[in-house]
Amino acid sequence: MTEGSLIFPPAIVLSHTQMGENIGSAARAMKNFGLGELILIAPKCGWPNDRAQMLASGAADIIEAAQVFDTTEAALAPYSLVLATTARGRDVVKEIYTPQAAARHLRATAKAGARTAILFGNERAGLTNEEMSLADGVITIPTADFWSLNLAQAVLVTAYEWLKSADATPATRIRATVAVPATRHELTGLFEHLERELDAAEFLFPPAKRETMVRNIRAMIMRSRLSDQEVRTIRGMIVALVRNKYRGKQNKNGDQDG
Amino acid sequence: MTEGSLIFPPAIVLSHTQMGENIGSAARAMKNFGLGELILIAPKCGWPNDRAQMLASGAADIIEAAQVFDTTEAALAPYSLVLATTARGRDVVKEIYTPQAAARHLRATAKAGARTAILFGNERAGLTNEEMSLADGVITIPTADFWSLNLAQAVLVTAYEWLKSADATPATRIRATVAVPATRHELTGLFEHLERELDAAEFLFPPAKRETMVRNIRAMIMRSRLSDQEVRTIRGMIVALVRNKYRGKQNKNGDQDG
Numbered sequence: 001m002t003e004g005s006l007i008f009p010p011a012i013v014l015s016h017t018q019m020g021e022n023i024g025s026a027a028r029a030m031k032n033f034g035l036g037e038l039i040l041i042a043p044k045c046g047w048p049n050d051r052a053q054m055l056a057s058g059a060a061d062i063i064e065a066a067q068v069f070d071t072t073e074a075a076l077a078p079y080s081l082v083l084a085t086t087a088r089g090r091d092v093v094k095e096i097y098t099p100q101a102a103a104r105h106l107r108a109t110a111k112a113g114a115r116t117a118i119l120f121g122n123e124r125a126g127l128t129n130e131e132m133s134l135a136d137g138v139i140t141i142p143t144a145d146f147w148s149l150n151l152a153q154a155v156l157v158t159a160y161e162w163l164k165s166a167d168a169t170p171a172t173r174i175r176a177t178v179a180v181p182a183t184r185h186e187l188t189g190l191f192e193h194l195e196r197e198l199d200a201a202e203f204l205f206p207p208a209k210r211e212t213m214v215r216n217i218r219a220m221i222m223r224s225r226l227s228d229q230e231v232r233t234i235r236g237m238i239v240a241l242v243r244n245k246y247r248g249k250q251n252k253n254g255d256q257d258g
Numbered sequence: 259m260t261e262g263s264l265i266f267p268p269a270i271v272l273s274h275t276q277m278g279e280n281i282g283s284a285a286r287a288m289k290n291f292g293l294g295e296l297i298l299i300a301p302k303c304g305w306p307n308d309r310a311q312m313l314a315s316g317a318a319d320i321i322e323a324a325q326v327f328d329t330t331e332a333a334l335a336p337y338s339l340v341l342a343t344t345a346r347g348r349d350v351v352k353e354i355y356t357p358q359a360a361a362r363h364l365r366a367t368a369k370a371g372a373r374t375a376i377l378f379g380n381e382r383a384g385l386t387n388e389e390m391s392l393a394d395g396v397i398t399i400p401t402a403d404f405w406s407l408n409l410a411q412a413v414l415v416t417a418y419e420w421l422k423s424a425d426a427t428p429a430t431r432i433r434a435t436v437a438v439p440a441t442r443h444e445l446t447g448l449f450e451h452l453e454r455e456l457d458a459a460e461f462l463f464p465p466a467k468r469e470t471m472v473r474n475i476r477a478m479i480m481r482s483r484l485s486d487q488e489v490r491t492i493r494g495m496i497v498a499l500v501r502n503k504y505r506g507k508q509n510k511n512g513d514q515d516g
Contacts, residue, residue: 029411034402058405100422101429141418142425144292147316153287153414160399160415164358167400171359 007110009162011037012155013075013082015131016122020045024055024063025152026120031059033159038066039117041075072119072131080114081106084127084135085158087148095137099158102139103165118158123151182231190231191218197242265368267420269295269375270413271333271340273389276381278303282313282321283410284378289317291417296324297375299333330377330389338372339364342385342393343416345406353395360397361419376416381409440489448489449476455500 012030017023017040027038040047047068056063069075076082083102097105106116119135121127132138141149141157149157182190195204195214204210226234270288275281275298285296298305305326314321327333334340341360355363364374377393379385390396399407399415407415440448453462453472462468484492 028408032401032405032407032411096431098425098427098429137430140427142421142427143290144421147290149290150286153290156411156414157418160418163400163402167356169356169398169400172353172355172395 007107007113008115009035009037009110010106011035011039011079011115011117012159013039013041013117013119014043014151015041015072015075015119015127016044016125017151018044018123019151020049020051021055022123022151023049023066024052024057024059026155027052027056027059027062027066029152029156029159030062032156033163035159035162036062036065038062039075040066040068041072042070043068044122072134076117076119076134078115079117081109081116082119082135083117083137083139084119084121084132085139085141085154086121086126086132087140087143094132094135097137097139099139099141099161100164102137102158103161105137106162107165120151120154182226182228186228186231187222187226190221190226190235193235194238197238200242265365265371266373267293267295267368268364269293269297269337269373270417271297271299271375271377272301272409273299273330273333273377273385274302274380274383275409276302277409278307278309278311279313280381280409281307281324282310282315282317284413285310285314285317285320285324287410287414287417288320290414291421293417293420294320294323296320297333298324298326299330300328301326302380330392334375334377334392336373337375339367339374340377340393341375341395341397342377342379342390343397343399343412344379344384344390345398345401352390352393355395355397357397357399357416357419358422360395360416361423363395364420365423378409378412440484440486444486444489445480445484448479448484448493451493452496455496458500 012026012035014023014026020043023038023040023043023045030036030038043049045051047066048063053060053063067075083097083106102118106118109116118139119127119131121131127135139158141154143149191214194217198204198217204213270284270293272281272284278301281296281298281301281303288294288296301307303309305324306321311318311321325333341355341364360376364376367374376397377385377389379389385393397416399412401407449472452475456462456475462471
């Protein structure tokens with residue numbers, strides 16, 4: 001979100017919403033993912049609305065700043081790109097976006113300096129055909145067969161994809177703040193220590209297979225991406241195990257090898 | 259979801275949940291995205307729970323089939339891969355996944371025939387360090403600064419990514435069931451018709467620039483991916499406009515060209 005201050009995130013436009021709870025939950029979802037502009041078209045639940053304020057919890061600022069319009073035309077007037085969400089197909093030929101593709105399109109448009117909006121219909125009836133005709137395209141959220149999201153869930157998914165479209169978090173990572181990954185030198189020290197002891201234990205046997213066995217063991221250890229501390233811990237374990245073995249030998253004078 | 263019947267979707271495991279509402283909303287989120295296995299570890303809200311049943315609405319089957327365990331160890335016993343969700347960094351070195359990467363990893367593991375689970379902590383305290391130590395990796399959902407999702411929202415995002423990881427919906431598409439895209443022949447007919455009339459109107463002028471102008475107009479029209487019906491409509495519009503122009507000439511005998 002380094003560019004957050006430079007572009008307008010999309011407005012969330014809720015049309016003819018019936019339940020204040022849904023507006024409050026939608027505001028909370030927005031806040032979680034960095035959206036702030038809430039537009040209401042003729043809310044059926046009445047406005048201002050106590051239930052909306054209660055459900056918004058930490059997103060009261062979004063509820064307070066919400067703008068209310070009588071008509072969809074007036075509400076959508078400032079926006080250059082409007083995508084309408086719909087659960088089912090409509091008899092209208094418009095580009096249909098996945099939430100992810102929609103987020104990319106919205107962000108590209110916002111980066112060009114334009115204001116954008118995502119339009120959500122009434123809980124029961126969805127968007128009217130006239131409202132659909134005012135949208136540049138349609139977002140359909142994939143769900144399991146015969147299911148559809150409620151209003152706040154749909155806002156959550158589109159808002160999540162909006163944040164994700166700018167998020168530079170790598171797909172997987174190891175948290176590096178609490179543990180320094182081991183250096184190659186430290187790993188080599190571990191490998192040589194371990195192999196020395198395994199040789200001594202005649203584990204790496206027969207000699208013809210030694211190289212392959214060593215390579216597989218090293219690969220297995222490398223995959224776990226040890227920290228320096230963990231390398232020290234493992235070396236300590238090896239020292240401890242070996243020491244115990246010799247002690248066992250001394251005590252019992254038995255033959256543990258092989 | 260063509261492979262849905264062949265693999266186990268991940269179980270959702272909720273640990274020490276305080277509010278029945280959150281379990282109900284989580285079940286609803288699961289149902290929306292094709293998950294069905296709900297596991298509860300020592301729910302603090304008591305179980306069975308009326309609020310959970312109310313909030314689940316259409317997902318009552320998931321609530322009824324939920325399994326309850328006293329300990330995290332017992333709850334996680336059947337699973338080969340367990341990913342724990344956490345809002346903040348922990349002092350534990352584990353692979354950290356985005357929800358999307360986690361879904362891919364879970365699906366790949368499930369495809370190999372293994373059972374998988376996603377673990378969610380208590381609403382206030384999150385997961386204990388001991389619970390974290392039982393997980394193979396960590397999922398962190400990206401949010402705006404200083405924000406974190408509530409339990410049901412977190413379940414929704416991970417469940418959404420699970421469905422998405424198998425969803426073959428193209429990023430964008432035009433709904434083709436209601437409108438047949440125009441053939442190349444129909445488009446060519448439109449282009450030639452339009453250009454003939456534009457030539458007649460001396461719009462494509464001067465001749466040196468005609469080729470470029472025609473190319474740009476054709477590209478502009480092609481971008482809108484017209485249906486056959488829309489091509490006919492536009493040709494009708496051209497005919498109508500041209501007819502009106504000649505009529506205007508006849509009536510006023512004026513010079514509208516140029």
